[in-house]
Amino acid sequence: MDDDLSPPDSDTDDEAPGDLDRALLAGKSQRVGRFQYDYGTDTWTWSDAVARMHGYEPGEVEPTTELMLRHRHPEDVANVTASLAKTQAPFSGRHRIVTKAGDVRRVVVVGEVVKDDDGEVLATRGFFVDVTAAVKEDVQKGVTDELQHIVAHRAVIDQAKGMLMAIYDISDDAAFEVMRWRSQEMNVKLYDIATELVAQVPGLLAVRDHDQNPINRLLMTLKGEGR
Structure with missing residues (x-):
């Protein structure tokens, strides 16, 4: 069945965190969050968790490719830029995010493609896993x-x-x-x-x-x- 382009469902990050959640987060950055990138319109959808991974509160900024690349570690920008190219297959990778406050977070990205009825790739969507070690x-x-x-x-x-x-x-x-x-x-x-x-x-x-x-x-x- 072909996937549609509806925005990703809200994440568990919308729920009030308990002890377990707090142990698996680093500060306010939730450990897992969804994203979707539309190739045709060059637009992004971030879950609240992904926004927080970048140092923003939900709704504080409109995610764009320019903003996303600005928050990548300088040494990782080239690889992240290359990963934005259209692909026919699921993918995964890892890179570093430089947050709004200047902190460096390490993330793993796992994604899949979204196609129309003719098999044309329209978007990519998936999730970020924050693997920064910060548990007290x-x-x-x-x-x-x-x-x-x-x-x-x-x-x-x-x-x-x-x-x-x-x-x-x-x-x-x-x-x-x-x-x-x-x-x-x-x-x-x-x-x-x-x-x-x-x-x-x-x-x-x-x-x-x-x-x-x-x-x-x-x-x-x-x-x-x-x-």
Whole structure:
């Protein structure tokens, strides 16, 4: 089925954060947020989380290509500019954001293309994962307390986290947040998301021999139906 160009759904960043959220954020920057870029109109849609990753409050600025590139680390601008070229395949990468306040944040970007009925690429959309290490010891305790209710399913969740950590070279916390974000977005249990990843990722890797594209597609289409 062809994707439409409706704005991305609101993220979990619109919800009031609890201890777990705060542990997986760095200051006000949410750890995962959506974006969409329309090639024809050169326009961007950012979720509140992506705005905060750049140092802005939701609605404070209108995202543009010029603004986006201005916030990229000088050493990463060339690669980010090249990544804006039209592509037929899902993609992933990492770069650094220089926030409005001048802080440097490290992000992983995972995206997919949006096509019309004729197969023409109209846009790209996906999500940013903030992998900047900034978790305090007292908040880390909150993570431990919050995670007690999933102890029974820990093995599967840890296995899924390990897969994401290896594929995208991200931290344990960031991998967990990707799954938690998809869990809340799809309104399904985190365990179901983990189960689907564990069931499908090995086969995708075997087919493509370490190509990340099928993994990117799976993350964008997870429905928590692994069981």
